[in-house]
Amino acid sequence: MTENKKNKNEMLLVSVIVPIYNVEFYLNKCVDSILNQSYKNIEVVLVDDESPDSCGKMCDDYAALDGRIKVVHKKNGGLSDARNAGMKAATGDLITFVDSDDYISEDFVKILFEAMSENNADIAIANMKRTSRRDDKNTVTDWKVSNYKSEDALVCMLYGTPFGTSACGKLFKRKLFEGIEFPYGKFSEDLFTIYKTILKSRSITYIGFDGYFYYYRDEGSIVVSGYKKKHLEALDAVDDIEESVKGKGRFDNALSTQYINVIYDIAARNPLLSEFRNKRIQNNLKAHRMSVLKDSNAPKRLRGFAAISLLGNRIVLKVVVARNRRWKVQRRETKKR
Structure with a gap:
C-alpha cells in the first residue's frame, strides 16, 4: 500500500x-x-x-x-x-x-x-x-x-x-x-x-x-423466547436468497444447510408437536435433510439433526429441546463460576 x-x-x-x-x-x-x-x-x-x-x-x-x-x-x-x-x-x-x-x-x-x-x-x-x-x-x-x-x-x-x-x-x-x-x-x-x-x-x-x-441472556433472549408462528419468516428469508441465485447449482447444498438450520432453530424453541407438523416445515425438512446428511461441509449438529429427523417428529423435538436445555444449564453454571 x-x-x-x-x-x-x-x-x-x-x-x-x-x-x-x-x-x-x-x-x-x-x-x-x-x-x-x-x-x-x-x-x-x-x-x-x-x-x-x-x-x-x-x-x-x-x-x-x-x-x-x-x-x-x-x-x-x-x-x-x-x-x-x-x-x-x-x-x-x-x-x-x-x-x-x-x-x-x-x-x-x-x-x-x-x-x-x-x-x-x-x-x-x-x-x-x-x-x-x-x-x-x-x-x-x-x-x-x-x-x-x-x-x-x-x-x-x-x-x-x-x-x-x-x-x-x-x-x-x-x-x-x-x-x-x-x-x-x-x-x-x-x-x-x-x-x-x-x-x-x-x-x-x-x-x-x-x-x-x-x-447469552436468559431473559428476553431469542434463543429461549419460545416458538411463535412468526419464526417461519426465516424460511421466507432463505426463499429470497434461493430466488436471488436461481439457476446457480453451486448454492444448492449450502441453501439446503440453511433451510435445515432454520428448522433446527424452530425445533429448539420447543414448539408443540402439532406446530412442528406445519406443512411448510415438513416439506422443507423432507426436501433438504438428505442433502445435508450427505454433505461433509454441513455442520455436524445439522447433519445429526437431519439423521434424527428420519425417526419422526416426536423424537427429533425431544432430542433437540433436551440438547438446548442442557446448553442453557451449562451457560448458567459458567456464569456462576
Whole structure:
C-alpha cells in the first residue's frame, strides 16, 4: 500500500450503529467498548427505540461527554427499524453494527479497517464469540486472513463457517446499503438483508480474531423466547436468497444447510408437536435433510439433526429441546463460576 493511499484510508469515518431497547444493565459495557476503540475516527449512533428503562437518559448522558456520539430517540419499531434509523443518521464512509447488550474488542474497528484496506475489500468480518464476561481476551495475534469473491462468501455464510448471517461483527462500505434496508417487523432480519450486501460486494475479507462478543441472556433472549408462528419468516428469508441465485447449482447444498438450520432453530424453541407438523416445515425438512446428511461441509449438529429427523417428529423435538436445555444449564453454571 502506498503512503498516500494509507493516509487517505486512515481518514475514513466509521459509523458504529447501536440499536437500544431495554438493556440498561448492559449498555455501559457496550458503549464504553466502542468509545475506547484504538481507531479513533468514529461516530457512534445510539438509537433509543423508545426504551422503557433508563437507556434514553443514559444515551443523552454519553452524548454530553463525547462529541462523537449522536443520539436518535424514536418511536418503538423494533431492531430493523432502529438500525435503519441509525443508518439515516450516520455520515461515515464505513458502517458497523453493535447490538446494545454486546461489546467489541479494543482493536475491533482498527483490525477490520486495516484488513479491508490492505485487501481492497468491501466487507471485513471478525469472529463473533459468545461470552460470560471472563473469556473476552484475545490470546492469538497471528490471525488467519481469508479473502472471498461475493458468491464464495455467500456459500460460506449459508454454511455458517467461518462466518454467519449476523449484521454484527462486520465492517461494511456504506455504499453497499444503498437501496437496502432491514425489513420492518420481520423475524430473522439479518438473513433477509446481509446476503444482499455480500452479493453487491466484489471482495470480502475474513479475519480470524475474536473481535465481537455477545452475551447469552436468559431473559428476553431469542434463543429461549419460545416458538411463535412468526419464526417461519426465516424460511421466507432463505426463499429470497434461493430466488436471488436461481439457476446457480453451486448454492444448492449450502441453501439446503440453511433451510435445515432454520428448522433446527424452530425445533429448539420447543414448539408443540402439532406446530412442528406445519406443512411448510415438513416439506422443507423432507426436501433438504438428505442433502445435508450427505454433505461433509454441513455442520455436524445439522447433519445429526437431519439423521434424527428420519425417526419422526416426536423424537427429533425431544432430542433437540433436551440438547438446548442442557446448553442453557451449562451457560448458567459458567456464569456462576
